[in-house]
Amino acid sequence: MIVVIPSNRTIDLEYLSPLIESGARFVVVDDSEGSIEVDHPQFEVYDWGHRKKMLGPLDVGYPKRNGASRDFGFYVAWKNSDPGEIIVALDDDCQVYHADFCDRVNAVLSKSERPVATCEGVHLNILSLYRNVSTHLFPRGFPYSARPSHEGVRIENAESRNVTFCLGLWKGVFDVNGIDKIAGPPYAHPDAELDEPSVIIEKDKLVSVCSMNMQFRRELIPAIYQLPMHVEVMPNWVVDRYGDIWGGFILKTLMDLKNEAMAVGEPMVHHRKDGDYTRNIWQEHVCHLINDEFLDMLFQVKRTLRSHDYLELMKEINEGFRGHVETASPLLKIYLEHCCASMEAWTTSLS
Numbered sequence: 001m002i003v004v005i006p007s008n009r010t011i012d013l014e015y016l017s018p019l020i021e022s023g024a025r026f027v028v029v030d031d032s033e034g035s036i037e038v039d040h041p042q043f044e045v046y047d048w049g050h051r052k053k054m055l056g057p058l059d060v061g062y063p064k065r066n067g068a069s070r071d072f073g074f075y076v077a078w079k080n081s082d083p084g085e086i087i088v089a090l091d092d093d094c095q096v097y098h099a100d101f102c103d104r105v106n107a108v109l110s111k112s113e114r115p116v117a118t119c120e121g122v123h124l125n126i127l128s129l130y131r132n133v134s135t136h137l138f139p140r141g142f143p144y145s146a147r148p149s150h151e152g153v154r155i156e157n158a159e160s161r162n163v164t165f166c167l168g169l170w171k172g173v174f175d176v177n178g179i180d181k182i183a184g185p186p187y188a189h190p191d192a193e194l195d196e197p198s199v200i201i202e203k204d205k206l207v208s209v210c211s212m213n214m215q216f217r218r219e220l221i222p223a224i225y226q227l228p229m230h231v232e233v234m235p236n237w238v239v240d241r242y243g244d245i246w247g248g249f250i251l252k253t254l255m256d257l258k259n260e261a262m263a264v265g266e267p268m269v270h271h272r273k274d275g276d277y278t279r280n281i282w283q284e285h286v287c288h289l290i291n292d293e294f295l296d297m298l299f300q301v302k303r304t305l306r307s308h309d310y311l312e313l314m315k316e317i318n319e320g321f322r323g324h325v326e327t328a329s330p331l332l333k334i335y336l337e338h339c340c341a342s343m344e345a346w347t348t349s350l351s
Contacts, residue, residue, distance in 0.1 A: 004073030061345025068243035134185035141245030168213035178280025209248020
């Protein structure tokens with residue numbers, strides 16, 4: 001098992017003790033010139049200098065100064081893991097509190113029978129899977145256009161499917177849009193509980209794949225790409241904080257095409273840190289404006305996909321996005337020009 005953690009702060013080994021004790025290997029992506037040191041034999045730390053040395057000109061495909069910098073950790077895992085090995089992605093402010101976290105990951109990434117979660121429409125609200133949490137609370141990235149008609153999650157009969165990806169949920173601070181922290185329902189739930197420990201997301205439904213706690217098989221790495229962020233699309237305005245959200249929409253689309261299942265639920269972590277919501281509002285604002293357009297583009301590109309291998313599918317996604325650059329809105333067009341160049345570097349580096 002390889003654990004990937006991006007950070008520009010510090011790594012608290014106490015947060016990770018169950019994983020350390022299980023013998024997991026750790027790849028820390030130091031999102032700086034080199035400010036993090038971890039004195040432990042199971043940890044490897046890679047900073048910007050390591051990236052440049054290992055990737056050369058393809059380093060342009062790997063985001064900096066945001067959570068999507070974890071892409072470099074996925075690259076390292078791709079190069080240094082065995083077929084079928086499990087990759088765990090965590091944020092540095094997430095505490096693993098299950099002593100048997102690794103056993104739970106192995107159990108969830110299996111064909112074990114579990115209920116299917118579905119909903120009306122395309123977008124499923126993962127926060128509806130919690131017990132005693134407001135139905136008006138939505139995760140970061142859930143489209144505002146889908147909220148008025150959303151009627152919550154419906155749990156259907158259990159199925160046995162090949163689960164290759166699990167979106168682990170959280171106690172503590174929930175991952176919601178910055179602006180929702182102003183007038184939305186409470187978003188901090190230190191004692192949060194789930195109605196079902198693990199559910200399968202129905203085919204053709206999309207969820208916000210918030211990347212602070214993910215577990216998946218190695219073969220999915222090409223499709224786990226977190227899209228480049230902090231891209232300026234007009235003076236003083238950026239596309240940001242949607243790298244995992246848009247990447248997650250792509251991931252679920254490709255998993256559905258391959259008839260592989262995405263699970264949501266346990267094993268949970270405790271998310272400790274509440275971000276600066278005023279900065280988050282600025283970072284997310286443009287994404288709210290173009291989220292629906294991005295999704296419409298993805299739905300159109302989906303109809304053109306022909307490959308079966310995840311790496312080739314990602315190349316096809318990129319070519320499809322390139323075909324929409326000239327017809328995209330001004331804000332999305334500027335972003336796509338940057339994104340497509342980055343995605344090409346990503347797929348080339350994995351080839």
